Each structure stands twice: as structure tokens, then as C-alpha cells.
Amino acid sequence: MLAKRIIPCLDVKDGKTVKGVKFVNIQDAGDPVELGRRYSEEGADELVYLDITASHEGRKLFHDLVRRIARHLNIPFTVGGGISELADAEALLMAGADKISINTSAVQNPGLITSLARNFGTQFVVVAIDARMENNQWIVYTHGGRNRTQKELFAWAREAQERGAGEILFTSMNHDGTKNGYAIDALAILSNQLSIPVIASGGAGRMEHFLEVFTVGKADAALAASVFHYGEIPLPDLKKYLADRNIPVRL
Amino acid sequence: MKEIAVIRYNAGNIQSVVYALERLGIEAVVTDDPDRIRNADKVIFPGVGEASTTMGYLKQKGLDTVISSLTQPVLGICLGLQLMCQFSEEGNTQCLGIFHAKVKKFPLFAETESILKVPHMGWNTVTKNSMDNPLLYNLDTSPFFYFVHSFYATTGPDTAAVTEYGVPFSSVLSNKNFMAVQFHPEKSGLAGEVLLKNFLKL
Numbered sequence: 113m114l115a116k117r118i119i120p121c122l123d124v125k126d127g128k129t130v131k132g133v134k135f136v137n138i139q140d141a142g143d144p145v146e147l148g149r150r151y152s153e154e155g156a157d158e159l160v161y162l163d164i165t166a167s168h169e170g171r172k173l174f175h176d177l178v179r180r181i182a183r184h185l186n187i188p189f190t191v192g193g194g195i196s197e198l199a200d201a202e203a204l205l206m207a208g209a210d211k212i213s214i215n216t217s218a219v220q221n222p223g224l225i226t227s228l229a230r231n232f233g234t235q236f237v238v239v240a241i242d243a244r245m246e247n248n249q250w251i252v253y254t255h256g257g258r259n260r261t262q263k264e265l266f267a268w269a270r271e272a273q274e275r276g277a278g279e280i281l282f283t284s285m286n287h288d289g290t291k292n293g294y295a296i297d298a299l300a301i302l303s304n305q306l307s308i309p310v311i312a313s314g315g316a317g318r319m320e321h322f323l324e325v326f327t328v329g330k331a332d333a334a335l336a337a338s339v340f341h342y343g344e345i346p347l348p349d350l351k352k353y354l355a356d357r358n359i360p361v362r363l
Numbered sequence: 364m365k366e367i368a369v370i371r372y373n374a375g376n377i378q379s380v381v382y383a384l385e386r387l388g389i390e391a392v393v394t395d396d397p398d399r400i401r402n403a404d405k406v407i408f409p410g411v412g413e414a415s416t417t418m419g420y421l422k423q424k425g426l427d428t429v430i431s432s433l434t435q436p437v438l439g440i441c442l443g444l445q446l447m448c449q450f451s452e453e454g455n456t457q458c459l460g461i462f463h464a465k466v467k468k469f470p471l472f473a474e475t476e477s478i479l480k481v482p483h484m485g486w487n488t489v490t491k492n493s494m495d496n497p498l499l500y501n502l503d504t505s506p507f508f509y510f511v512h513s514f515y516a517t518t519g520p521d522t523a524a525v526t527e528y529g530v531p532f533s534s535v536l537s538n539k540n541f542m543a544v545q546f547h548p549e550k551s552g553l554a555g556e557v558l559l560k561n562f563l564k565l
Contacts, residue, residue, distance in 0.1 A: 114528060115486040115507060152552065157486055183382045188509060188550045208378055210550065233411060235482055235511045278482060309480045332480060362486040362507040 163193030182208020229276025291317025410442030415454025439543030
């Protein structure tokens with residue numbers, strides 16, 4: 113049976129992970145490769161690396177990092193941040209990324225999804241969507257949640273799928289950082305409307321939230337950052353907790 | 364000369380196979396040179412892409428006849444597996460005909476009424492057939508491997524392991540020196556490493 117995926121997300125700046133991480137026996141807690149390997153050993157099903165660097169120099173470091181990750185990691189990984197044209201994506205593919213995620217650039221230029229899918233296959237293209245619930249409508253935001261758009265979450269997700277997205281990564285801005293659980297109602301609607309996998313993001317605080325996002329929220333995968341980085345939810349415990357409650361997970 | 368050849372053609376993910384072999388201490392050569400492929404100790408035929416375009420490319424390079432005539436152990440991966448079957452619904456493509464299997468598109472709806480997401484993406488179990496295959500030594504009876512695909516190979520006499528996704532399909536095929544896996548061993552953690560080691564030992 114196809115397993116539900118657990119995906120730790122690492123923010124990278126100038127080639128180093130930015131959030132503090134509580135792992136014992138790691139020489140350099142800032143090394144994204146070492147961290148990725150540790151997560152992989154603990155049972156992570158995939159990893160997401162987000163480049164939050166703004167500078168040209170930082171971007172170059174990120175490319176070198178992607179090459180190192182591809183060399184050392186034995187599970188799939190997605191990279192995102194600053195991909196605005198075909199050439200950016202191709203460079204990351206050549207560096208060894210399994211998938212790329214695009215957000216702002218997809219909203220600004222939806223044709224980018226189409227051309228990425230045509231050139232590299234739909235499995236390579238993750239469309240990330242940040243949205244906030246306002247007056248009973250999920251409004252899409254870009255630029256890391258700073259810019260409001262005219263787009264509505266469900267319509268935009270369907271368009272992204274039609275254009276060739278292989279997966280949708282939905283982050284609820286209302287839930288992100290609260291640790292009160294994922295936006296399960298919106299996720300369930302999204303999952304029912306789409307024929308491609310949905311990755312839930314934003315709000316994980318306890319193990320029950322993961323259970324809920326897979327059962328009620330119908331998500332195919334759940335992404336989280338701080339609960340893993342700060343050791344609040346150890347991955348092996350989470351996997352066991354879910355398996356004990358009949359959620360198909362890879363143990 | 365003892366050499367592991369990875370067939371180079373217009374497909375993605377070739378480098379990740381090379382990296383996976385490197386992690387096992389094996390330096391492979393990526394090549395589309397027919398002589399070098401024929402003389403290699405073992406051959407890996409990876410692939411991510413579209414079937415008809417890729418078959419066209421293989422024919423143009425003469426690699427279709429080279430692959431079919433190989434006598435050393437050959438391992439197809441993902442699209443490699445599909446191209447080693449008889450026929451693919453993807454672009455109505457005549458394939459290499461090495462395995463007794465056809466390649467079909469996943470149905471969009473499962474019998475359970477729940478929507479089957481396509482591509483089939485993520486970790487799924489691979490269940491060995493009773494006939495023990497050396498490629499699957501030292502693995503649990505139903506280990507998890509990482510899949511990404513929208514088309515699947517039917518089951519038949521060459522099926523060595525089965526995976527369920529709405530329908531049961533061949534996740535491992537084997538016929539004489541030819542073996543192939545639908546999943547990506549190079550991205551399948553420890554189970555993937557065990558499988559690659561098994562292949563390298565043949």
C-alpha cells in the first residue's frame with residue numbers, strides 16, 4: 113500500500129541551515145547534508161530544501177550544496193527558492209535535484225509550469241501555494257506571504273494541475289507557526305478536487321496533527337520544520353504512532 | 364575489463380544512479396558507445412521520460428538492438444523497465460520486447476471510490492513472488508521502495524515482484540540475464556542499496 117509521506121523541510125541561507133537543530137552527535141549542526149542524512153536515517157520519506165538566500169553569491173553556494181546533497185542522500189529531495197525560469201530549474205536538475213518547487217514565479221508566469229512539465233516531466237514540478245483565509249475565501253499570497261494576489265486557492269491549484277504540476281504543496285498562512293494543527297478542512301477539499309498528490313504544510317505541533325491531516329485532511333504527505341528541528345517530535349516515534357493507528361507509513 | 368556501464372540517453376536521473384553506485388564504492392561509466400556497453404561486466408539502463416520519444420532516440424542511436432542482444436546482467440530502472448516490455452500505451456510505442464508484459468496507464472479511479480492520484484508517487488511495498496530472485500536477496504518479504512510513474516507493467520510469467528496501486532502491477536521483472544525494477548533503488552534508502560548490491564554481486 114502506498115505510504116503517507118513525512119517530509120522535514122530545511123531552510124538554507126548561504127549554504128547553511130538557518131534554524132537551530134537539536135541533534136546529538138552532529139559535528140556541524142548547520143550542515144544541510146549532514147542533517148539530511150540524519151533525517152533520512154531516522155525515517156524521513158523525502159526532504160525539502162528551501163533556499164532563502166537573496167544574493168547571487170548565496171545562490172551559487174546553494175547549487176554547490178544541491179550537488180553535495182544528491183551525492184550523499186539516498187532518498188528523494190525537492191529544492192525551492194528563487195527559481196524563476198527554465199534555466200534555473202535545469203541547473204538544479206543537472207545538480208541532482210529530484211524535484212523543484214516554484215511559488216511566486218508560477219503565479220507571475222503560469223506558463224512556467226507548462227514549460228517545466230514539458231521539458232522535465234510533471235514528476236519534477238511541485239507548485240507551492242501560500243494562502244490565507246479571508247472572509248471565507250482562501251486568498252493566494254506570493255513573495256513569502258508579503259504580497260496579496262487576486263487568485264483563490266482551489267482555482268489556482270486546479271490550474272496548476274492542468275498546466276502540469278506533479279504535486280501541490282499548500283501552506284496555510286493562518287496555521288503556519290501556530291503549532292495548532294494543519295488546515296485540514298481546506299486540505300480535504302483540495303485533495304478531493306485534485307488528481308495529483310497534495311502535501312500539507314503549516315501548523316504541525318503534535319503527533320495528533322499528523323494523524324488528523326492524513327485522515328480528515330486526506331493529505332498524501334505532511335511537511336513540517338520546527339517540530340523536527342527542535343526534536344519536539346522524533347521521526348521514529350511519529351512513524352510508530354501513525355502505524356499504530358493504521359496509517360500506512362514506511363517503517 | 365570489468366566495468367559497470369550506465370547507458371547514456373535522453374533521460375533524466377542518470378546522475379543519481381551514478382551517485383548511488385559511488386556511495387557503494389563503485390565507479391560506473393556513463394556511455395552510449397555500443398562496444399563499451401557490449402563489453403561491460405554489467406549494464407544499467409535507467410530512465411525518466413516519455414516512452415515514444417525515448418524509444419525513437421534509442422533506435423536512432425542503434426541502442427535498441429544493442430540492449431536486446433546483451434548477455435551480461437542488465438538492470439532496467441523505471442522507464443528502463445517499461446521500454447524492456449513489449450508495448451507501451453504511452454505514445455503507442457513498440458518497445459524492446461524483452462519481458463512478457465505490456466505497459467498501461469493507471470486508471471484514474473480505484474474500485475474503492477477514492478481517487479487514485481497519478482503519478483503513483485512515494486513509497487510502496489514490493490511483494491516477492493514465491494520464486495526467489497537473487498535481485499531481492501536479503502530484503503524483507505514486502506520492503507518499501509520509492510516510486511514515481513504514471514504507467515505500469517502488467518503481471519505475467521516474468522514478474523518477480525508485485526506492487527498494488529489500484530491494480531497489481533510488476534514492480535520487478537526478470538528474464539534470464541535481464542532484470543528491471545519500476546521503482547528507483549537509487550532513491551530508496553537502505554532497501555535500494557541492498558538491491559543494487561545484489562545486482563552488483565551477480
